[in-house]
Amino acid sequence: MADMSTLASRVRSIGRGLAVTTAVGAAAGAAATGYGLWEKNQFVLREESLAILPPGYGPLRVLHLSDIHFIPGQRKKADWLASLAELEPDLVVNTGDNVSHVKAIGPVLDALRPLLRFPGVFVPGSNDYYAPRFKNPASYFTGPSSTPKTPVALDWPRLRTGFGMSGWVDLTNRCQSLVVDGLRLDFSGVDDPHLRLEKYAGWPRGTRGQDTKPHLRIAVAHAPYQRVLDHFTEDAADLILAGHTHGGQICLPGYGALVANCDLPTWRAKGLHDWESNGRTTPVNVSGGIGTSRFAPVRIACKPEAVLLTLTAKA
Known part of the structure; x- marks a missing residue:
């Protein structure tokens, strides 16, 4: 007993x-x-400087926005986005995933209205085409996310038209030049590599001898898959801008991102880094993004960010 x-x-x-x-x-x-x-509402502005402009040009202030994932009613996010116009950027680059709800197109355009008066370019992400669906949160750590078998379509044409009617240039598998502050900027963009929709359009072609004149080549993509970074680096881009990773979204203090949601090494999930491919090197800025999926509305050790890149002349 x-x-x-x-x-x-x-x-x-x-x-x-x-x-x-x-x-x-x-x-x-x-x-x-x-x-x-x-x-997730502690918005910050990350500032970076790059000396990549031709001698005699600059400074050029580029505001990089990505992964807004807007949901109706996000007043804090809307107010912060509108306040970014006070930076008076020379150029705005939007690398996609603007919405996270079927009724968010109008609200996100309203929030971005103050920024639409500046020159800008954009490409879409998968969440500009399809609304997110609820899934097991643990799947976030198992590898790159996949598109639902029966996706809910978003009104991407309305969003694209809203940007375009305000003067922003659509770079979806397209190339185009813009003159900003007296310097010709040659852009080449792709549709979302996460959906494997990218098709390379090369660089703008113009009058004979134009490549001998001062210019800057900027590549724009939503998801920074290695194959895309390799292509643009080997194709002589001077700068590559991308988003998609959310900077990991859930990070460990002192360690960083646990996942990148693509094949990019996790230590490159956010920030300005040099990418090397086949003997060439190109600076790549990966935005940590501004929002989250509405089904995973948290950020840990990874504050939402916009990025202000100040481009200056080469020494």
Whole structure:
């Protein structure tokens, strides 16, 4: 009987330990979720400088926006986006995933209205074409996300028209030149590589001898897959701009991103880095993004960001 009593006591002790562990785990999870819900609205501006312009030109201020994932009613995000117009950028580059809801097209255009008065270019991401669907949050850590088998289409033509009617240039598998502050900028953009829709249009072709005149080649894509970075680097881009990764969205302090949602190394999931391919090197800016999927509305150790790149002349 003594042995049975001792065994029962041990079982009760183990049970209490498990209960405490479960309670602690639940409390920690709730705290992390609460923090993540708070951080998703702690918008920041990351500033970078690059000396890549031809001698005698610049500075040129480029505002890079990506992964807004707008949802109707996001007043804080809308106000912050509108406030970015106070930066008076020379150029706005939007690398896609603007919405995360079927009713978000009008609201995101309204939020971006103050920025639409500046010269701009854009490409789409998968969440400009299709609305997100709920899925197991654990799948976020298993590899790049996939498109639902029965996707809900978003009104991408309306969004594209809204940008285009305001003067922003659509670079979806297209190339085009713009003159900004007296310098010719040659752009080449692709449709979303995450959906494998990219087709390379090369660089703008103009009058004979124009390549001998000062210019800058800027490549634009939503998702920074290695094959895309390789192509643009080998095709002599001076700068590549992309988004998609959300900077990892859920990061470990002191370590960084756990995933990049593409084949990019996780340490490159956000920031300005040099990409090397076949003997060439091109700076790549990967935006950590401004929003989240509406089904995973948290950020941890990865504040939402816009990026202001100040381009200056080469030494």
